[in-house]
Amino acid sequence: MLIDTKPLTIFCFPCAGASAASYIRWRKTLPDWISVEPVEPPGxxxxxxxxxxxxxxxxxDRLTDELAGALPTNYVFFGHSMGALLAYGCAHRLRDRRERGARALILACCAAPTRRDEERLARLQTDAALLEELKDLNGTPTYVFEHPELLRLTLDILRADFGVCSSFRRFERAPLDLDLHIFGGVDDEIEEDRLTAWSLETSAATTLEMLDGGHFVIRDRESEFLARLRYVLRGVAPAERESRPAFS
Structure with missing residues (x-):
């Protein structure tokens, strides 16, 4: 059970094909008033x-069941790519269940629900198509391609995750009432207008920041991204923590 000992908890949802391990190192970089809690999907x-x-x-539904009942007083959801869709879905499900809500959603490199490319996902069905996608995204370590068993596992996870993405449906109900902070990569195929459309999903404020990089900008430019993330988190942390400084 999560023990609420820090002013702000950030639950981190991974992208397609990834695991929660990608967020563990953030614990060493972010300040001690932030508790990083990676969310691990099954499999x-x-x-x-x-x-x-x-x-x-x-x-x-599975992830919401696991999160509900152990939510800290102050928390935010972060999601990268597929993880953004999961964070969005869990925020809606928790509201439906009248659970304690997140203070904000922070989403990276994910097209808004109204601007998704379903045709692209439909094409990613075969091993060959998935393998090509892995190479195009340039987010998979080289050693994965050199070990057949590891590559098989990666493709199986990716196929399931793309199934998750292709079965996504927008929540046709009242918008969320929390701030959305959106990040994108200027070289990512998800253009800025597909990110700004996230503003339709909340009745509160939406911000957008574009960083130099592609779909994996949060990894490839991790130091810069985490500096910006820390700045955002200062703005949503409990007011008594510390005043929000100008970012430099």
Whole structure:
């Protein structure tokens, strides 16, 4: 059970094909008033023995069940790519259940629900198409391609995760009432206008910041991204923590 000992907790949802491990090192970089809590979907990482889930609604329900009841007083959701969709879905499900809500959603490199490219996902069905996608995104370590068993596992996870993404449906209900902070990469195929459309999903404020980089800008320019993330988190942390400084 999560013990609420720090002023702000950030729950981090991974992108397609990834695991929660990608966020562990953030604990060494972010200040001690931030508690980094990676969210691990079934079928990977510490949950490798569990069956993969390839349906969006089912995965969101599972993750919401696991988060509910142990939510800290002050928390935010962060999601990268597929993780952004999961964070968005869990925020809606928790509101439906009248659970304590997040103070904000921080989303990176994910097109807004109204601006998604469903045709692209439909093309990613075969091993060959998935393999090409891995290479095009340039987010997979080289050694994965050199070990057949590891590549097989990666492709299976990616296929399930793309199933999650393709089965995503926008929540046709009242917008969320929390701030959305959106990050994008200027070289990513997800253009700025597809990111700004996230403003339709909240009745509160939306911000957008574009960083130099592609779809994996949060990894490739991690120091810069985490500096910006820390600045955003200062703005949503409890007021008694410390005043929000000018960013330099």
């Amino acid at each position: 990977r990482g510490a949950r490798i023995a569990e069956p993969l889930i390839d349906d969006y609604a089912s995965l969101v």
